[in-house]
Amino acid sequence: MVAALEEKIRSKGAKIAVIGLGYVGLPLAVGFARKGFTVFGIDVDPGRVSQIEKGKSYILDIPSETLESVVRNKRLKATTSYQNVQEMDVAVICVPTPLRKSKDPDLSFIISAVQSLAPYVHKGQLIILESTTYPGTTEEVILPLLENRGLKAGKDFCLCFSPERVDPGNPKYHTENITKVVGGVTERCSALGKLFYEQLIQQVVTVSSPRVAEMVKLLENTFRGVNIALVNELALMCHHLQINVWEVIEAAKTKPFGFMPFYPGPGLGGHCIPVDPMYLLWKARIHGFEVRFIELATEINSHMPKHVVERTAEILNDVRKPLRGSRILIVGVSYKRDVNDVRESPALEIITLLREKGATVSYHDPYVPELKFEEGNMKSVPLAEDVLRKADCVVIVTDHTLDYQRLYEKSSLIFDTRNALSRVKGKGAKIVRL
Numbered sequence: 001m002v003a004a005l006e007e008k009i010r011s012k013g014a015k016i017a018v019i020g021l022g023y024v025g026l027p028l029a030v031g032f033a034r035k036g037f038t039v040f041g042i043d044v045d046p047g048r049v050s051q052i053e054k055g056k057s058y059i060l061d062i063p064s065e066t067l068e069s070v071v072r073n074k075r076l077k078a079t080t081s082y083q084n085v086q087e088m089d090v091a092v093i094c095v096p097t098p099l100r101k102s103k104d105p106d107l108s109f110i111i112s113a114v115q116s117l118a119p120y121v122h123k124g125q126l127i128i129l130e131s132t133t134y135p136g137t138t139e140e141v142i143l144p145l146l147e148n149r150g151l152k153a154g155k156d157f158c159l160c161f162s163p164e165r166v167d168p169g170n171p172k173y174h175t176e177n178i179t180k181v182v183g184g185v186t187e188r189c190s191a192l193g194k195l196f197y198e199q200l201i202q203q204v205v206t207v208s209s210p211r212v213a214e215m216v217k218l219l220e221n222t223f224r225g226v227n228i229a230l231v232n233e234l235a236l237m238c239h240h241l242q243i244n245v246w247e248v249i250e251a252a253k254t255k256p257f258g259f260m261p262f263y264p265g266p267g268l269g270g271h272c273i274p275v276d277p278m279y280l281l282w283k284a285r286i287h288g289f290e291v292r293f294i295e296l297a298t299e300i301n302s303h304m305p306k307h308v309v310e311r312t313a314e315i316l317n318d319v320r321k322p323l324r325g326s327r328i329l330i331v332g333v334s335y336k337r338d339v340n341d342v343r344e345s346p347a348l349e350i351i352t353l354l355r356e357k358g359a360t361v362s363y364h365d366p367y368v369p370e371l372k373f374e375e376g377n378m379k380s381v382p383l384a385e386d387v388l389r390k391a392d393c394v395v396i397v398t399d400h401t402l403d404y405q406r407l408y409e410k411s412s413l414i415f416d417t418r419n420a421l422s423r424v425k426g427k428g429a430k431i432v433r434l
Contacts (some may be wrong), residue, residue, distance in 0.1 A: 001077050001123055001124035001156070002124070002158065002188060002192060002261040004124060004321065005089055005124050005125075005126060005158075005192065005331060006192065006195060007194055008089055009090075009192075009195055009199060010090075010199075011049065012035065012036040012037050012199070014037060014089040014090055014196075015037070015038045015039075015040070015087060015088045015090070016029075016032050016037050016039045016040070016088065016089070016090045016091075016092065017039075017040045017041075017042060017084065017085050017088040017090070017091040017092070017149045018032075018039060018040070018041050018042065018091075018092050018094060019042045019043075019049050019092065019093045019094060019095060020041075020042075020043060020093065020095035020096070020109075020112050020131070021041045021042075021043040021045075021049075021052065021061060021078065021094075021098065022059075022094065022114065023061075023166055023168055023271075023341065024094040024131075024164040025041065025043075025067075025092075025095075025128060025130075026057075026059050026062055027059065027061055027062055027166065027174070028054075028092065028094065028130075028175060028200075028357075029041045030062055030067060030076065031175045031176060031200050032071055032200055033070035033076040034069075034070060034074035034075070035065070035199055035200055035222070036063075036075070037075070037199070038074075038075060039070075039075060039077070039214065040074045040076075040077055040078075040079060040085075040088065041077070041078040041079070042078075042079055042080070042081070042082060042084075042085075043078065043080065043182070043198035044080060044348075045080075046080055048078070049078040049079060049080055050070065052076070053065050053077075053078055054077035055068025055071045055072065056068075059168075059240065060168065060169065060338075060340060060367070061168055061169065061174065067172060071389075073390075074103060075287060076211070082116045082117060082119075082120060082173065083120070085117055085120035086120075086122060087124070088120075088126070089124070089125060089126065090125070090126045090127075091117060091121075091125065091127050091128070091378065092108075092128045092195055093110065093114070093117070093125070093127070093128065093130060093131060093154035094118050094130045094131060094164065095109040095112075095113050095130045095131050096109050096271065096278075097109065097110060097131045097132050097133050097275075098193075098271075098275065099275055099278055103278050103281075103282075104282055105133065105134055105278070105279050105282055107133065107137065107375045109131070109140070110129070110131055110133065110137070110344070111141065111145070111405060113380070114141075114142050114145045115145060115148065116298070117146075117420070118145055118146055118148065118149065119149075121146055121149070121151060121157060122149065122151075122157070122185055123157060124156075124203055124401050125145065125155045125157045125158070126157070126158045126159075126160070126189075126192055126193065126196060127142075127157060127158070127159050127160070127285065128159075128160045128161070128162055128182075128193055129142060129160070129161050129162075129210075130161075130162055130163065130164045130198070131164070131219070132163060132164065132217050132271075132272065132276055132279070133211075133214060133279060134214065134218070134279040134280065134282060134283040135211045135214040135215045135218070135283060135284070136211055136214070137158075137161075137210075137214060138161040138183075138185070138191075138210035138211075139185060139209075139210055139211065141187060143159060143322075145263060146159065147228040153185050153186070153189065154184075154185055154186035154188055154189055158184060158185075158186075158188065158189035158192045158193065158212075159184065159185045159189055160182050160183060160184040160185070160189050160192075160193035160210065161182075161183050161184075161210035161213045161214055162180055162181060162183070162193060162197065162213060163181060163213060163214070163216055163217030164181045164217075165178045165179075165180070165217075165221075166178075168336070168339045168341055169336060169338045169339040170247055175200070175201065175203075176200060176201055176202060177202050178201070178261065179201075179202075179203040179204070179205060180197045180201045180203070180204045180205070181204075181205050181206075181207060181213050181216050181217075182194050182197060182204060182205070182206050182207070182208075182213065183206065183207040183208065183209050183210045183211070183212050183213030183214075184209075184210065184211070184268055185210060185223065188298035190207075191206070192204040193206075194199070194206050198234065216274065218276050218277070218279060218280045221272045221273050221276040221277065222276060222277045222280060222294055223295055223303060224273050224295065225273045225274070225276075225277050225294075225298070226261070226293065226297040227260070227262040227270065228262050228263075228264075228265070228273070228297075229296070229300040229301050230262070230303060231245075231249070231262045231264050232264045232265070232300055232301060232304055233262060233300050234248075234262065234264070235264035235434055236307065239311075239434075241276060244248065244393075244433065245264060245433075245434070246263075246419045246422065246433065249261055249262075249263065250405065252289070263418075263419070264304075265304065265346075265434070266304055266305060266308045266346045266347070266350060266397050266417040266418075266433055266434070267301060267302070267304035267308070267346025267349065267350075267420060268301045268302075268304075268335075268344065268346065269335025269336065269342075269343065269344045269345040269347075270333075270335040270336060270341065270343055270344055270345075271344065274301070274344045275344065276321060277294050277297070277298055277329065278298070280371045281294055281295065281298075286326055300352070303344045303394050304346060304351075305349040305350045305353065307355065308346070308350050308375055308395065308397075308415075308417055308434075309350060309353040309354055309357065311413055311415065311432075311434075312328065312354070312393060312395055313357070314411075315338075315393060315413065315415055316392060316393055319323070319413060319430075321392055322357065323357050323359050324357060324358030325352070325358060325359070325360070325407070326359050326392040326393060327359075327360045327362070327390055327391050327392045327393075328354055328360065328361045328362075328391065328392065328393050328395060329361075329362050329363065329364065329381075329387065329388070329391040329393070329394045329395070330350065330351060330357045330361060330362070330363040330364070330393075330395050330397055331363070331364050331365075331383075331394060331395065331396045331397065331398070331402070332347065332364075332365055332396060332397045332398025332399065332400050332418075333345055333347035333351075333363050333365045333368050333371060333397065333398060334347075334367055334398055334400075335347075335366055335398070336401050337398055337400050337401065338367065338400055339367060340367040340368055342368055342371070345397075345398075346353050347363070347396065347397040347398065348371070348373075349383075350397060351371075351378075351394070352362065361378075361382045362378070362387070362391075363378060363380060363381065363391075364380055364381055364382065364383050364387075365380050365398070366380070366400060367400070367401065368380060368400075383402070383403075383406070383407060385410050387412040388411045389410060389411070389412070391411060391412075392412075392413065393413045393414070393415060394411045394413065394429070395413070395414075395415045395417065396414065396415070396416045396417055396418055396420050396421070397417060397418070397419035398418070398420075399418035404420055404421050404423075404424055405424050405425070405426075406429075407421075407429075408421055408424040408426075408428035408429055408431070409426065409427070409428040409429075410428075411428065411429040412429055413429055413430050414429045414430070414431050414432070415432050415434075416431055416432070416433050417433075417434040418434075419433060419434075
């Protein structure tokens with residue numbers, strides 16, 4: 001059965017189901033469809049399914065023209081039903097893995113997807129989980145659910161974990177040229193998973209188990225989170241010492257060895273870096289191990305939005321204006337530059353805190369036309385001259401590709417948390433950096 005599936009994969013005759021059509025799933029589905037495979041995308045959101053069927057992309061990294069092409073050629077079809085899984089040779093799970101309010105892992109999306117998938121799993125099938133999770137999830141949670149109907153992993157079907165490595169908005173690295181890591185429950189599973197991804201991705205590396213592959217993803221993002229926390233704390237210290245932290249980093253990165261530049265900011269955003277370390281913390285505590293280094297980094301990074309608000313109040317106070325009643329314009333609300341993703345974005349907390357302190361807040365983001373809050377929605381305002389001149393303080397939270405020279409010339413006071421104005425010249429606003 002495995003040999004038959006190998007031949008199907010090599011000949012592009014294998015049918016693929018991608019479960020979860022978000023920032024990870026849709027690029028993966030489109031990628032395999034463009035390589036000539038028949039792909040069924042499954043998502044619980046009928047709105048997403050409708051847009052895909054119309055060839056309209058909601059992911060910036062996937063142009064609508066590209067999506068429309070594979071849909072028109074019948075290489076990609078979207079649906080909310082799992083019934084087609086019984087005809088699929090490969091199923092890849094790419095659903096969200098958020099945190100509960102208690103900061104514990106929320107595996108409900110994974111469990112729901114696997115439970116919906118399980119009745120249609122058959123012999124000779126390859127199942128892969130890409131959703132970021134704690135070490136042990138594949139073998140402790142997914143494997144029992146799939147084997148519950150009598151099939152045996154490694155014998156009747158193959159099961160792997162392969163962490164997603166999507167970086168939305170990155171013009172250099174995309175699905176096909178980012179090395180893939182695969183860990184199967186058996187060597188046969190790993191080999192089959194490797195063969196599958198090699199049809200799309202330039203380099204695929206296998207590891208000894210799903211646990212190792214799950215840990216790889218957490219290490220990657222925890223590494224970033226810890227180093228960002230270090231430089232955030234350094235930024236706070238440099239502020240008190242009246243040292244430009246950005247200048248320090250630029251000089252330090254001239255060293256050709258032993259240093260990797262990380263940059264301070266208003267807080268962590270996105271699904272990965274703020275969330276993944278918490279999965280590791282939770283798993284460690286279950287085993288009676290305290291990961292103090294990661295806890296401290298999480299505490300520092302979590303404090304940054306509050307620090308931005310406190311500094312905004314100080315900056316206004318220096319020009320004899322109270323925060324209460326001041327008009328604050330937030331520039332950029334997505335979690336990173338030139339994307340429309342606001343998941344875990346520090347801008348959301350900054351806006352909420354500013355409002356609680358009595359400020360009148362508006363925002364501009366060319367990628368996010370509207371924000372939803374419990375007390376009502378906000379809409380992006382244009383960077384018109386009157387908007388800039390009326391703002392008592394402009395706070396740059398996300399360094400989108402914008403006309404910063406004009407922003408500088410038309411504003412009076414700017415709090416630049418991203419060093420976005422490092423190249424402006426001439427006369428303009430008073431600039432305060434993080």
